[in-house]
Amino acid sequence: MPTFSFATAIIAFIVSVYGNDCREYSLTPSDQSLIDMMKHYLHTSRKANIPVAHSQQDIGVTYVRWGKKTCPESLDIVYAGQAGGNLYTNKGGGSNYLCLPSDPENGKVTTNDNDGLYGAEYDIWSSNKPSGFRSSMLQKEVPCAVCSRTGKVSVLMIPGRKSCYKGWKSEYNGFLMSQHKRYNQIDFICMDGDAEPLDNRSANENGALFYPIKAKYGSLRCPPYKDNTEVLCTVCY
Structure with a gap:
């Protein structure tokens, strides 16, 4: 029943009651039925408007850890797999990297x-390898974990940072990577600084590619940034 109908019924009932001597007024069966109906309405409407409290276990976030097959300690792994995306020379199609499950x-x-x-x-060649990055990663496939x-x-x-701001904690840190500037455009991602290969296979099969990014002076203000430097990154929670 709509809300205005209950309001009308309440007013009519009050007028009916207070139009008589309340001490001598006897409720009829229809009066009692109306009261019971109003009690039920008020009870259920209050319950419907009370926000549901979620426990901490019901709340959570997910993210992709690029370059690793596992998640940081104390985290649940949704799935692990292989990084993928559009062919680097394609002019159309997707413009983001994907973490593809190993059991499609x-x-x-x-x-x-x-x-x-x-x-x-x-x-990643010796000429563009980020400092501290593993050697012999050239043309090896990239793992990932959700x-x-x-x-x-x-x-x-x-x-542009390897540490998080106050109030945040780091899941992992590494190097900003994306496609080479001569190829199709694709998202920036944070590649784990301790990245590993998917397996021991190494062949120039191309596909989607990961290149380290460097900062370039000009529209990017230097300082605080520095020209021709590796761009660090961190994932924070």
Whole structure:
């Protein structure tokens, strides 16, 4: 029953009661029925408007840890797999990296020519290898893990820093990476500073590629940034 109908009924009932001597007034069955109905309405409407309290275990965030097969200690792993994305020379299609699960549920074979999903490789040579990064990563495939942290409502990747701001804690830190500037555009991601290969296989199969990013003076103010330096990053919660 709409709210205005109950308000009308309440007013009518009060007028009816107080129009008589309340001490001598006897409730009729219809009066009692109306009172019971109003009690039920008020009880259920109050319950419906009370916000539901969620426990800390019901709250959580997920993020991708690029370059690793596992999550930091104390975190749950949703799944692990291989980094993938669009072929680096494609002009259309997706413009982001994906963390592909290692146990896919494949669809049916198709004859369309829109092949837009490839594995991803480190395209990191001795000339562009970030300081402290593992050697011999050239043309090896990139692992990834989707991690879940309960009790938190946000996670943030901060480019240009290896530590988090006050009130935040670091999940991991590393180096900002993306596609090479001559190829198609794709998102920036934070590659773990202790990144590892997916396996021991090494072949120039291309696909989506990861290159370290460096800072460039000009529209980017130097200082505080410094020209031709590695861009660090950290993922904070």
